[in-house]
Amino acid sequence: MRLTTVRNWILAAVVVAAVIGFNPHTPYAAEEIVIGSLNDMTGATSDVGKDYAMGVAEAVAYVNETGGINGKKIKLYQFDYGYRIPEALTKYNLFKKFGARAVLGWGTGDTESLSPTITKDQIPYISASYSAHLTDPKKTPYNLFFATDYSTNARAAITAWFDKKWPQHKEYGKRKPRLVCSYMFASPYCSAPIKAIKDQAQLLGFDVGDDQDVSLLALDTKSQVLAMKQFQPDLVWHGNTTMSVAATLRDAYALSLGADHIINNWGIDENLPKLAGEAAEGAMGAAVCAFFGENVPMMKHIVEYAKKLNPGVPPEKRMIRTVQGWGAVLLAAEALRRADKAGGELTGQAILQKGFETLREFELGVGSAPVTFTAEDHRPAGKVPIYEWKGGKFNLVEQVDVKGRWPEKWQKEWLGW
Amino acid sequence: MVCNKIALYCMRIVLAFTALSFFPATPIHSAPAIKAPVISLAGVEVAHYWGYWFVDKKTEPTKGKLPANVGAPLDLAFVLNIKNPNPYPVQLEELKFTVAFEDFELNTVNAYETMWIPGDKTNQVRVHAMFDVATSFLSLGATGGFQLQKKQVSAWDQLEKWWTGIQTFSFPVRVTNGTARFTSGVKGVISSFEGVYPPKASK
Structure with missing residues (x-):
């Protein structure tokens, strides 16, 4: 091979190396x-x-x-x-x-x-x-x-309970269902969807009891559960994270509150049944993604x-x-x-x-x-799968299409709250 | 003649690209598998200490204002030995670990400072972890509430025991779920580690 040919091959290789080196899509790009x-x-x-x-x-x-x-x-x-x-x-x-x-x-x-x-x-x-x-x-x-979002999740959870659980209730058709909310009032996370929850309850025809203030660190919620009991709720919405939700479920179970429970997504996870034991049976919530x-x-x-x-x-x-x-x-x-x-x-x-x-x-x-x-x-x-803890696992209850079911309200009223 | 030369150059470039494309992920020098550096806890030091106290946010401070409930800070320094078992240098890219007082996890620390560790040598790194009574109370309540209830100990009693006992390390400080990412410049590896201080303390 002549010397110039070798030189040309080297030159070509240098050009290629330079191109590769500057290509931002190479696996070792520094950026x-x-x-x-x-x-x-x-x-x-x-x-x-x-x-x-x-x-x-x-x-x-x-x-x-x-x-x-x-x-x-x-x-x-x-x-x-x-x-x-x-x-x-x-x-x-x-x-x-x-x-x-x-x-x-x-x-x-x-x-x-x-x-x-x-x-x-x-x-x-x-x-x-x-x-x-x-x-x-x-x-x-x-x-x-x-x-x-939390508001859509809460609307979906209330709706899923209203669709699937309320018709099985012995008082169904005789009176309105009753809802109370249990959450830490001072926490922006917990209180974020409250307005939407009350709105959805009104839309579906619930009676709504007094909200109960439960700390995110609560281990004993008996006084709040006893206050709920006076209202005899059919449904409790929980807005806290897992540990205090578990504490509330345990107390609700121990004090025979007799209500079903729906939980915001940060309160329902694999730890809930571990912490709440049999009190978690039947608890429902929006999981937002797979477990x-x-x-x-x-x-x-x-x-x-x-x-x-x-x-x-x-x-x-x-x-x-x-x-x-x-x-x-x-x-x-x-x-x-x-x-x-x-x-x-x-x-x-x-x-x-x-x-x-x-x-x-x-x-x-x-x-x-x-x-x-x-x-x-x-x-x-706008579509929210609602799960229920039953028989040792989370089961899908219903996928609620909030956007599809109330398209006008979704479009014109519910954005931003 | 000029056109032929240009065509020849183009062909060479295309051929060189083709040849290189058969080895898209091959580094410049083929390196053996990198051995994971070994990390061990050399010690824990109380770097700064302010005693034990807690102030409710409603309290009127002498100067300024309280942003929230505040409690005594505690600055612990964790000294880690990082041994590079490879004959060539490796770079520490990042490191993280969780700190538990006894069996209660209170903090997770990330460190992003990089360093090169020479082949077959050991470097030391000091990582500070900041604790405070107010945040630790929340952490303890949120993650260890039921555990404390079982022990029949209040969160405040537990915190006081730790904040006063830390001066003599009267309880075990544990490092758990420690991981660190290293690179040789070509290949990467993750090391995991844990430790307890004082070393004699056990579960």
């Missing part, structure tokens, strides 16, 4: 997309927050190991804020300093407190708070989440990454919260991919408009309803 994650691993919601936080980190590892964001890796900074709103604001500033393109948030209190700031900064904030207050893009354009280990498309990876990244936590201790963490990350990743693919700078506005708001009936694979976001409506979905 990273920073995402911050605020989690409660120590505070009042750590009973559900720790598992969620693990799910977030595991899902990010999965995204990075399966192509990332069009070849770019996510650099995740995950911090505990102990459910303290001032610390959430401080950590948010730290994420900004790191150059975060999006933030995975946690509670309703901090999410609603941060909402004006993230709107001003134009940073998409994907929270674990599914408060309906965050779904109207005219007010909170950069707040998003993957699951059906850990349930047969949905992404579960194989969810279980695999749980074992791989957190080998110290046995799979039997993992919960639906892990799956919710995956839902948030997979939603954010899809929006980032779309915005990145659309070209231009990956600004918050681009992620919102070229990412999130292009999603139509998008299936995340975690057992949640397919998500749709438009520039006018950030409610991800």
Whole structure:
């Protein structure tokens, strides 16, 4: 081979290497997309927050190991804020300093407190708070989440009970059904859907009793249960997290309250029957996605990454919260991919408009309803599967299509609360 | 003649691409499987201490205002030994672990500072974990409420025991579900670890 030919081959190889080296889609591209994650691993919601936080980190590892964001890796900074709103604001500033393109948030209190700031900064904030207050893009354009909102979930749970359980009641047709709400009044998370619950109760023709204030840390709720008993409710809506819901179910069972129970999604998980025992039998609620280990498309990876990244936590201790963490990350990743693919700078506005708001009936694979976001409506979905704990497992009672059943109210009245 | 040369160059580039495409994920030098570095808890230190107290948010402070209920902070430093069993350097990318006082998990700490560990050497890393009475009360209540009820101990008594006993480590401080991510620059590996301090303490 002549010397010039060798030189030409070397030159060609250098050109190819240079092209590959600069191609952002190669597996070893250096560019990273920073995402911050605020989690409660120590505070009042750590009973559900720790598992969620693990799910977030595991899902990010999965995204990075399966192509990332069009070849770019996510650099995740995950911090505990102990459910303290001032610390959430401080950590948010730290994420900004790191150059975060999006933030995975946690509670309703901090999410609603941060909402004006993230709107001003134009940073998409994907929270674990599914408060309906965050779904109207005219007010909170950069707040998003993957699951059906608390208000829609509560409307669906009341409706499922009304459809399936009330007709079996011995007093059915003789009087109105009775509902009371049990939750921590001071907690923004717990009280977020109360207005919608009362509205749905009126729509379906319930009598509504006095709300009962139950702390998120309550272990003894006998006084609240006795107060409920005077009203003789047929149905109790629980708005707290798992531990205090379990305490209330136990006391309701012990004091023979005689009501059925529907629970907001952060109060119904694999731990509920462990903590409440037989008092959990028949408890219903909106799960928003699959339970850990349930047969949905992404579960194989969810279980695999749980074992791989957190080998110290046995799979039997993992919960639906892990799956919710995956839902948030997979939603954010899809929006980032779309915005990145659309070209231009990956600004918050681009992620919102070229990412999130292009999603139509998008299936995340975690057992949640397919998500749709438009520039006018950030409610991800209107169909809510309602589960019941019965015979040692969670069984689907009914999938309530809130949007389809009341299309006019959904469209014109219910957005944002 | 010029056209032929250009065509030849183009063909060479295409051929070189084709050849490289058969090895899309092959790193520049093929590396053996990376052995997971071994992490052990060398010790726990009380880095800063403010005693035991709790103030309800309704209390009027001497200066400023209380954002919420507040309690005595406690700054613990966890010193970890990270031994690299590989003959080449590896980089620590991130590390996290959960801290439990006795059997009650109170905190999870993430550290994102990176460092290279030379081949066959051991580095030390110090990770601070901040606790406070008010947040720990919430954590204890939310996750350990039924456990405490079974022990017939109130959350406040339990916290006081820990906050006063930490000066002499009169109870075991446990590190659980520790994981760390390492890379050799080409391959990655995850190490898991746990530990207890004082070392003699056991369940």
